[in-house]
Amino acid sequence: MRLTVHPAALALGGRYRPPGDKSVSHRAAILGGLAGGETEIHGFLDSADTRATLGAMQQLGARVEESGGVIRIRGGSLKPPAGPLDLGNSGTGIRLLAGALAGHPDLQGAAIELVGDESLSRRPMARIIEPLARMGARIQSRDGRAPLVIEPSKLTGRRHTLSVASAQVKSAILLAGLFAEGETVVVEPGVSRDHTERMLPAFGVGLHDGEPGVAVSGGQVLSGTRIKVPGDLSSAAFALAAGLLVGGSAIQLEGIGLNPTRSGFVDIVRHMGAQVAIEGDRTDGGEPLGRLTVEGSALAGIDIAPEQVPLAIDEFPLIMALAAAAEGVTRIRGASELRVKESDRIAVMCRELARLGVAVEELDDGAVVTGGPVRGGEVDSHGDHRVAMSLAVLALVAEAPVTIDNAEWIETSYPGFVEDIRALGAEMVWE
Ligand SMILES: O=C(O)C1=C[C@@H](OP(=O)(O)O)[C@@H](O)[C@H](O)C1
Numbered sequence: 001m002r003l004t005v006h007p008a009a010l011a012l013g014g015r016y017r018p019p020g021d022k023s024v025s026h027r028a029a030i031l032g033g034l035a036g037g038e039t040e041i042h043g044f045l046d047s048a049d050t051r052a053t054l055g056a057m058q059q060l061g062a063r064v065e066e067s068g069g070v071i072r073i074r075g076g077s078l079k080p081p082a083g084p085l086d087l088g089n090s091g092t093g094i095r096l097l098a099g100a101l102a103g104h105p106d107l108q109g110a111a112i113e114l115v116g117d118e119s120l121s122r123r124p125m126a127r128i129i130e131p132l133a134r135m136g137a138r139i140q141s142r143d144g145r146a147p148l149v150i151e152p153s154k155l156t157g158r159r160h161t162l163s164v165a166s167a168q169v170k171s172a173i174l175l176a177g178l179f180a181e182g183e184t185v186v187v188e189p190g191v192s193r194d195h196t197e198r199m200l201p202a203f204g205v206g207l208h209d210g211e212p213g214v215a216v217s218g219g220q221v222l223s224g225t226r227i228k229v230p231g232d233l234s235s236a237a238f239a240l241a242a243g244l245l246v247g248g249s250a251i252q253l254e255g256i257g258l259n260p261t262r263s264g265f266v267d268i269v270r271h272m273g274a275q276v277a278i279e280g281d282r283t284d285g286g287e288p289l290g291r292l293t294v295e296g297s298a299l300a301g302i303d304i305a306p307e308q309v310p311l312a313i314d315e316f317p318l319i320m321a322l323a324a325a326a327e328g329v330t331r332i333r334g335a336s337e338l339r340v341k342e343s344d345r346i347a348v349m350c351r352e353l354a355r356l357g358v359a360v361e362e363l364d365d366g367a368v369v370t371g372g373p374v375r376g377g378e379v380d381s382h383g384d385h386r387v388a389m390s391l392a393v394l395a396l397v398a399e400a401p402v403t404i405d406n407a408e409w410i411e412t413s414y415p416g417f418v419e420d421i422r423a424l425g426a427e428m429v430w431e
Pocket residue numbers: 022023024091092165166167168169171193313314337
C-alpha cells in the first residue's frame with residue numbers, strides 16, 4: 001500500500017499517547033507462557049510482531065484469553081507445537097523464543113522449527129546459536145539464518161562475553177539460563193535495553209551481579225503475575241519528531257516508557273536543539289514512565305558518538321530523517337548494527353533520503369547527512385516499518401507531497417501510526 005503525506009500547512013498540536021512497548025510486550029508474552037498460573041498483561045502492543053510471539057506461545061500450549069484490552073495467559077506447561085512457529089518479521093520474537101525453548105524440560109525429545117518472513121530469514125542468528133550451543137543447545141540453521149530447528153536439550157550455565165551490545169542476544173541467553181544447570185552470566189561491551197532483567201523479578205526470578213555482568217541461576221520457578229506495559233518511546237519518537245519539525249507545534253506525550261536504556265533519542269534530539277521537557281512521574285512494574293512536552297524547534301546537525309548508538313538503536317532511521325531537515329551536518333558512527341535490522345537501515349535511508357534531494361554520504365558504520373530542502377516525490381519502505389514512518393514524518397516538511405510505497409509494513413510495530421499522527425493535525429492518506 002502507498003501512503004501519501006502532505007506538507008504540514010499548520011502547526012501540529014494536542015495530546016498523544018503511544019501504543020504499548022514492543023520489547024516489553026514480547027517479553028510479557030514469553031514469560032507469561034513459561035510461568036505457572038495466570039499472567040495478566042495490560043497495554044499489550046497489538047502489532048504484527050507481538051501477535052506473532054503471542055501466537056507462538058499459544059501453539060506451544062499456553063492458553064490465551066483477551067477481553068477489554070487485557071490479555072490473560074495461563075502458562076507453565078508447554079507441549080511441542082503441531083507445526084512450525086512463524087515469527088514473521090520479528091528479530092526479538094525469534095531470538096528470545098529460541099533461548100526460552102533451547103533447554104525447556106517439557107519439550108525435550110521434540111524438534112521445533114522457528115521460521116520468519118524474507119527479511120527475518122536474512123538476519124544473523126549465529127549470534128544466538130553460538131552462545132546457546134556452548135550451553136549444550138542443539139539448534140540447526142540454514143547457514144546461521146532462519147529457519148531454525150531446535151531440539152530442546154539439557155543445558156549447562158556458562159559465562160558469556162558478547163561482542164555486540166544486543167538486548168536480544170543477552171535476553172536469549174538469560175532465558176536459556178532459566179532452564180540450565182548452574183549459573184549463566186552475560187557480559188556486554190556496552191549498555192543494551194534491560195527490560196528482561198526488570199521483568200524477571202515480577203515472575204519470581206532472582207538475578208544477581210555476575211561481577212561483571214548479569215547472572216541468573218537455573219531451576220527457578222516462574223509464577224504468573226500482572227504486567228503493565230509502558231507506552232513505547234520508539235513509537236512516540238515519531239510524534240515527537242513531527243512536533244519538532246513542524247514550526248509552532250506543541251504536543252504533550254503521555255504514558256511514555258522512559259527506561260534509561262531506551263531514552264537515548266531524547267538526549268540526541270535535545271543535543272540537536274530540540275525543545276523537549278520531561279516529567280518522570282512514576283515507576284510501574286520496574287519500568288519508569290513519564291510525560292514529554294515537545295515544541296517545534298530549529299534543529300542543528302551534530303556528531304553522534306558510537307556509545308550513544310545502543311540507547312537509541314531503533315531511532316536511527318528517524319534521526320537520519322531529522323538530520324535531513326536540520327541546519328548543518330550530522331555524523332553517525334559506530335552504528336553498523338543498523339545494517340542487520342528489518343532492512344539495511346544505513347543503505348536504505350541513504351538511498352531514500354537522496355531520492356528526496358538530501359545530501360547523504362554512506363559510511364560502513366553510519367552516515368553523514370547534510371540538512372537542506374527536502375523535495376517531494378516517491379520513496380520506498382523496503383519492507384521496514386521504521387523506514388516507512390521516518391520518511392512519513394520527514395515528508396511533513398517537504399516542499400511537495402511524498403508518497404511512501406510499501407507503507408503497510410508499519411503494521412509490524414505501530415498499526416495506529418497514521419491515525420495517531422493525523423489526530424495531531426497532519427494530512428496522510430492511504431491509496
Ligand atoms: O530486545 C529487544 O526487544 C530489542 C533489541 C534491539 O535489537 P538488538 O538486540 O539486535 O540490538 C532492538 O533493535 C529491537 O527492536 C528490540
